[in-house]
Amino acid sequence: MLVAHLADLHLGYAQFNLEEREEDVYETFNEAIDISIKEGAGLVILAGDLFHTPRPNGKAVITLANALKKLKEKQIPVVFVLGEHDISRLRDVPFAFVFSNLGLMKRLKAEEPFVVGDVAVFGADKERRGNIDALIEKLHNAEQAAKGFKKRILVMHQGLTDLNKFAGEINADDLPSGFNYYALGHYHDHQEKRFANLGGPLVYPGSLDLTPSEGIKEVEKGFALVDMSGEEAKTHWIPLHRRAQFSVRLDYGTLADGVEKVMQKAAGFAKKPVVRVEVAGRGIDSRAIAANLVRLNEACLHYVWQPLDEQSDVRVYDERPQDMDQELLRLSADALKSEELAAFAVRDLLPAASEGDASKALEIAWEAFKKRSVRP
Structure with a gap:
C-alpha cells in the first residue's frame, strides 16, 4: 500500500499578510x-499543524474540507494528529475534530489502531516539554497494542533532540522500536533518518511552504509517499511547485545594475517571486536604496531589503522586519527569557487581546497559570 505523509500544512x-501568499x-x-490521488495512495497522513492558528479562517477551513471530500469520494481514508498550532490554550475543542466527527478524517490514538489493509496506524498529539513523561507512556502503550500487526506506522508531531538539540522535546531512544515507519511533523525542513x-525510517517531510520561522530562502518543499508493500518501508519525497523566493546581495556602488539583474531573474518565474535584498557598501543612504529598489515592484510580489554599511560595520534594518511573526516571537523571547512563554504570549494571548476581548484573554492567561502551577 502507498501512504501519503504530509505535515505542517499551516493552512x-x-x-507578509499577503492574500497571494495565503x-x-x-x-x-x-x-x-x-x-496522492493520482499515484494511488491508499491512506493520507496529516502529521500535525493542519492550521496556522487554533481558530482558522474560513478559507482555510473550506480548503481542508474540499480536500477531505475529494479523498472520501475516492475512498482514501485520512488520519491526523494535532500539532501545537492546532491546540488552543483555552478549554476548547480543537477545530480539526469537526472533520473527525463528520467522518471525513480520523484522529489517531496511541492505544487504538486505525487499520487500512494490512497496515495499523497509531498516533499521539503534540505534547509540550512539561508533559513528555505522559507522552512516553502513551508510546509504550502504542508499542504493546501494535504487536499483533505485521506492518505498523507511528504518527507524531514532536521535535527530536537528535536532529535539533534546541528545538527537540524527546530523543530517538524514547521512541518505541516496533514500527516500520515513523511519520513525524514539527520540523519544517525535509529530513529522513534511520x-x-x-x-524503520523516521521522516519529517517538512512544511508544504515557507512558514514564519524560515524567512525568505531558496528551498524545495514537499511531502512523502511511502511504499508499505514490501518488507521495509520505502520513502519517496515529492517536491511541490511553489512561488520562488530568493536572496541577493548587491553592491551599493553599482546598485542600478544590480536591480536590473534581479528583475531579469524574477522575470524567469511563472509567478512573481518574493525577494530579500542586502545592499553592501560605504556611506549608505537608505533613501537612495529605496529609490532604486522601487523598480522591483514591477517584477516581484514582495521584497524586503537590508543595508549593510561596511564603514560603520553596523547592520541597519529596513523599517519593517522581513517576518513580523518571527520578529515578535524573537523580541518576546528576549524579554521573557523563555521561548515557551513567548509562544504563549504571541500565539495565544495576543490574538485575544488584539480583538479587544478582555474576558477571553483573561481566561487564556488563567488556564495557562493553572497548568504551570500544578507542574511537579
Whole structure:
C-alpha cells in the first residue's frame, strides 16, 4: 500500500499578510492531495499543524474540507494528529475534530489502531516539554497494542533532540522500536533518518511552504509517499511547485545594475517571486536604496531589503522586519527569557487581546497559570 505523509500544512498562513501568499499555501496543499490521488495512495497522513492558528479562517477551513471530500469520494481514508498550532490554550475543542466527527478524517490514538489493509496506524498529539513523561507512556502503550500487526506506522508531531538539540522535546531512544515507519511533523525542513533502535525510517517531510520561522530562502518543499508493500518501508519525497523566493546581495556602488539583474531573474518565474535584498557598501543612504529598489515592484510580489554599511560595520534594518511573526516571537523571547512563554504570549494571548476581548484573554492567561502551577 502507498501512504501519503504530509505535515505542517499551516493552512491560513499568509506570509507578509499577503492574500497571494495565503493562496499559495492552499495551492501547494491541493497539489499534494492531487498527486496522492493520482499515484494511488491508499491512506493520507496529516502529521500535525493542519492550521496556522487554533481558530482558522474560513478559507482555510473550506480548503481542508474540499480536500477531505475529494479523498472520501475516492475512498482514501485520512488520519491526523494535532500539532501545537492546532491546540488552543483555552478549554476548547480543537477545530480539526469537526472533520473527525463528520467522518471525513480520523484522529489517531496511541492505544487504538486505525487499520487500512494490512497496515495499523497509531498516533499521539503534540505534547509540550512539561508533559513528555505522559507522552512516553502513551508510546509504550502504542508499542504493546501494535504487536499483533505485521506492518505498523507511528504518527507524531514532536521535535527530536537528535536532529535539533534546541528545538527537540524527546530523543530517538524514547521512541518505541516496533514500527516500520515513523511519520513525524514539527520540523519544517525535509529530513529522513534511520536509528539503530527503530524498526524503520523516521521522516519529517517538512512544511508544504515557507512558514514564519524560515524567512525568505531558496528551498524545495514537499511531502512523502511511502511504499508499505514490501518488507521495509520505502520513502519517496515529492517536491511541490511553489512561488520562488530568493536572496541577493548587491553592491551599493553599482546598485542600478544590480536591480536590473534581479528583475531579469524574477522575470524567469511563472509567478512573481518574493525577494530579500542586502545592499553592501560605504556611506549608505537608505533613501537612495529605496529609490532604486522601487523598480522591483514591477517584477516581484514582495521584497524586503537590508543595508549593510561596511564603514560603520553596523547592520541597519529596513523599517519593517522581513517576518513580523518571527520578529515578535524573537523580541518576546528576549524579554521573557523563555521561548515557551513567548509562544504563549504571541500565539495565544495576543490574538485575544488584539480583538479587544478582555474576558477571553483573561481566561487564556488563567488556564495557562493553572497548568504551570500544578507542574511537579
